[in-house]
Amino acid sequence: MNDVPKPPAGLQGPMKAMSPGVVDFLFRQLVSGEPPEDTQWRKEGTALGEQVPGPELARRLSETDVSSLTPLELFEYVRASQHLVTWAEQLKERAVAQYCADEPARAPKPA
Known part of the structure; x- marks a missing residue:
């Protein structure tokens, strides 16, 4: 009746989103005194951001x-x-604006 509740199985919180490789990398960074970010990828080319x-x-x-x-x-x-989403939305808006500007020429003529 007064049992201590058991935590749910598996990892929870931020650890739930980390793969074992990421956890291993962060541990090695911590032990070596390096920052938790992998800064090497910044030297290899344009960062995603x-x-x-x-x-x-x-x-x-x-x-x-x-x-x-x-x-x-x-x-x-x-x-x-x-x-990327913002860029794609701008493409769509330009296409819609072009379509709307040419609409009278595309509209079917009444019979």
């Missing part, structure tokens, strides 16, 4: 294994995704 929105960013986002990202990298991934 700095990539110009367009097809290349869409390709990079689609090829990224989200489960292997650190919390900071995941934040950058989400931010880059938002930039």
